[in-house]
Every structure is written in C-alpha cells, then in structure tokens.
Amino acid sequence: MEKTQKTNWVLTIVLVLGTVTVFFPLYMAFVIAFKQPSEMTNDVAGALALPAHFSLENFRQAMEVTDFWHSLGNSLLITLVTIALSILIHSIAGYVIGRSMAAKKSFRLIYLYIVSGMFVPFSILMMPLVKQTAQMGLGNRAGVILLYLVFYMPMNVLLYTGYLKNIPVALEEAADIDGASTWKTYWTIVFPMMKPMHATVAILTALGTWNDVMTPLVIMSGTGQNTLPLAQLNFQTQFGTNYNLAFSSYILALIPILVFYIICQKQILNGVANGAVKG
C-alpha cells in the first residue's frame, strides 16, 4: 500500500528545514566551544561564524576545570549500576507480582502500592531523604543509586507486569513438573524471555538517571563528587564570562549521550515508544 502512494515532497522539505530548530542550538554550542574569547565580537557573526582554526585547547582546559574524567566516571558508574540492578530486581518483582495478582488480593494491593509511587513528586521526599541518607551514611553515590532503584520501581514494575501477560504460563508449569525450583525457572526461562522489556527498561532508566540533576545535587552535595550535569552547575562560577570554556564543557557533557544515541538510535526510539504505550 505504502509503495503506491506518492512521496509528499513539500512536506519532506518543510520537515527537513524544521530540523534547524534542533541543529541550531547544537551548532552554536559547537562553534563557540572551539573559538577563542577574542573571536566573540558583539554581533551575531561573532558567535555563529566558524572558528578561525579548530583547536582543542578549550576542551583541554574545560576538562581540567571541571575534573571531567572523574565526573564522567561517576555518571557512568551511577547509570550502569542503576540499570543492572533495575533489570535484576524490578524484573523479578514484576514477575512475582504479575503472576500472583490475578489470584491473590495481597499481591494486587502490593502492585497498586508500588505503582501509585509514580505520582509522588521528588519535592516531597527531598528534604526528609537528605536527612535520612545522611544518617544512614548514604549521602553518596551508593545512596543515589539506591534512590534511583526506588524512584524507577513504579514505572519498571508496571512495564514488567504488563509484558508478562504476553508470556504463557505453560512453560513455567512444564518446568515445575520437571522439578525445577521457582527461582531457577525464573532465571533460566522467564528472565531471558523478557529481553525486549529489559531493553526498554534499560533505556528509560538510563535517560532518566544520566540527565538527572536534582537527586545527586541534594544527596551528594557533601562528598565533593560530581556527576556530569552536576559539574556544569557547580563550576558555573569558574567559567565566569569565558563562554568558550563554558561551551566546551557543555559539549563534553553532551557528547557521551549523543554518541550513545547515534549508535542505539533505533532501540532507543522503540524503547521509549514501547515504554510509553505500555505505561
């Protein structure tokens, strides 16, 4: 059917031109990041023209000022550990709840209890959590990971229980008759079958945690540790009026996620659409 329809060229051109709204801010950040402060004249061309020569000096300096590798390491550590633990813990929680919900009222209530957590704004938890994590010695990266595990639990449990409806119970029953334990059946049969949902959960959790500012800002403030976005906030004053240095730092902060997106674009778009539709 699609093939018999004619390509709408007018619309194609309009949409291609519209990508300027996406590219312009990125282009601007990119050229300013490469320029010297002396090239920044007060007219539009001063900011938007290509730099006289491409030098990586700004980036070297920005890495030094913001302790880039350290912040990148923290961001990677927090995001990757959160994803791994989310997939392990939220999937089995989703499985246990999803398989018991129909027959048992207690699990139906547990499901509602966890999923309703989606409506709790961080604002109401923030102040008590800062006290609580500090008292428990969790005012650090481990605390941030633990909080992410709790914050993303409602969404992920919802996604996993929803996906579970597509997986027939017959396989588990067969394994049960063969004498396999529930624990073993889950990890060898059900867990691998939920692979598409693992991808969705990983992507949604990754986008949320990687860009989050508020949680590390309030929880890790005493540690001197930064995540990538947090470093931009904390070193804002050190950039001063040197916009070239600031923009080099912004570009450095954007590059990891952009590269990740370019490589996994298809999976990310599918994952996001999947998640939103099921959730």
Add this chain to the structure above:
Amino acid sequence: MKSKMTNRDKTFWAVIIPVLILFFAFNTLPMIKGMIYSFTNYRGYGSYDYVGLRNYMDLFSDARVGKSYLFTFKYALAGTVLVNVLSLVMALGLNSCIRFKSALRGIYFVPNILGGLVIGYIFSFIFTYILPAVGMAWDTGWMKNSILASEKYAWIGVLVVGVWQAVAMNTIIYISGLQTVPQEVYEASMLDGASKWKEFWSVTFPLVIPFVTINLVLSTKNLLMVFDQIMSLTKGGPAQSTESISYLIYKNGMDGGQFGFQSANAVIFFFVIVAISIFQMTIMNKKEEQL
C-alpha cells in the same frame, strides 16, 4: 489448603518482602516524615515544635508561594497545550508519506535525550546574546534586551526550552499512536470523499485518544515539576517571576531555613499533582467511552 504454603509461594514472598521494605524505607517513609515535618516549625537544624496547621494557613497568605503557583500553572498550562498541539502535528507529518522518514524521526528526538540543565545554559546564551544581537541588527525594539531579564516575559523563555524538549518525547508517543490506526480506515474515508481535515477529526483523532491521555498526563506532570531549566536559565528571577514550586521548595527548604513550611508546600503540591492527573484521566476516559 490455605495454611499450606507451596514452595512457589515461599519464593515469591522471599522476593517481594525485601523489595517492599526498600520501597517503604525510601519512598513511603520519607513521605510520611515530610507530612509530619509539615506540622512543625523545623528550620532544617536545631530544635523544633509542633505548630498544628499554621504552615498550611500561612501557605495561602504567602505572596511568594502564591506567585510560584501562578507561574507553575501558567507554565504547565501553556506548555501542555503547545506541546500536545505541536507534537501531534509533528507526528502527523513524520507519519505521512515522506522521504528520510527514520532519519527525521531520529533527529527530532534529539532534544529529549539531552539534559535539561545543559540545554538551559545553551539557550540562556541564545536569549541573552544571539537574539538581542539580531534585534540590534534589525532594529527591532522588543528583541534588543534579553527576554530572560524581563520580569514580564522571562517565563516565555523558560517555556520555549521546556516545550523544545517535551515535544520530542510526545511526538514519538503520538507516532506510535498513529501507527495503530489501520490503513483500511483511511481508505474507507477516502472512498467517502472526506477532506483531510475532516478525516483527521472524525477518523484519526478518536482512534488515538488513548495516546492523547498518556501525553496529557505525562506532559502536564513533567511541566509542573520543572526544575532543571529554571536552575540554568533564570534561577527563579527576575524578581522571583519564574520561581517554580519545585525550585522554591528546594531553595527555601534546603537553604532558607523553611524546612517545615516548605514541607507543607510539598504536601499540597503532591495533592495538586495527583488531583490533576486523576482529573485528566477521568475526563479522557469519558471521551473514550462517548466515541
């Protein structure tokens, strides 16, 4: 029968109990604590007393809190309308018969993967330097000054950035909604000779209403909780004209010695979000039933 627990049941409880403890300890417990603090005059340190409902009474007469609610609602309302109209239009475009379809879809999603804070800094430069420079060159009066420095219009600057990022997300959801509409439906309406406009309102739109519900709830909730963009664009200024509720709770609750008072603000904010979400879902459910 009832007293005998199978091995399967035992495993299930062994899994779910630790999960429940974790969830309770870091979600429900802090929420209860927040509610308790909201009845005290706690400053975040030192001793404190219970003051009953005084914080709640004071909330309604506090000019700054009132202002933050006005800004947040204005922002969320304008944002929700803009985001949903724009992303539905974008989705229709990106779902029709065009070239470079997947590349375009990929590009238009980019704003959503980038962090709100850094994007805010980049746009802050556009508003403060690029637009005024263009204004000078064209001699356009209103563009000569930074929009972010204007008490009256700074919120529009924040709105532009918020919408720029949110449209990307909602477009993807609308596209997956449009893909659920079977091709035969369009063929039928084409045979009936319906115009494109009529086709959209009487055929396409009713079929994607569930996705409108998702998008409305999602975008309103996210816009109401705006924080990162405020942090990087205006820090609530000028003259507190762009102070969002989340930002005010953070700022005065954490550093301003208003732990108890802002806890009360957060409790009210929580009920507002729940009420709005439930309201939107019931309205849209009714719409779905009518059709």
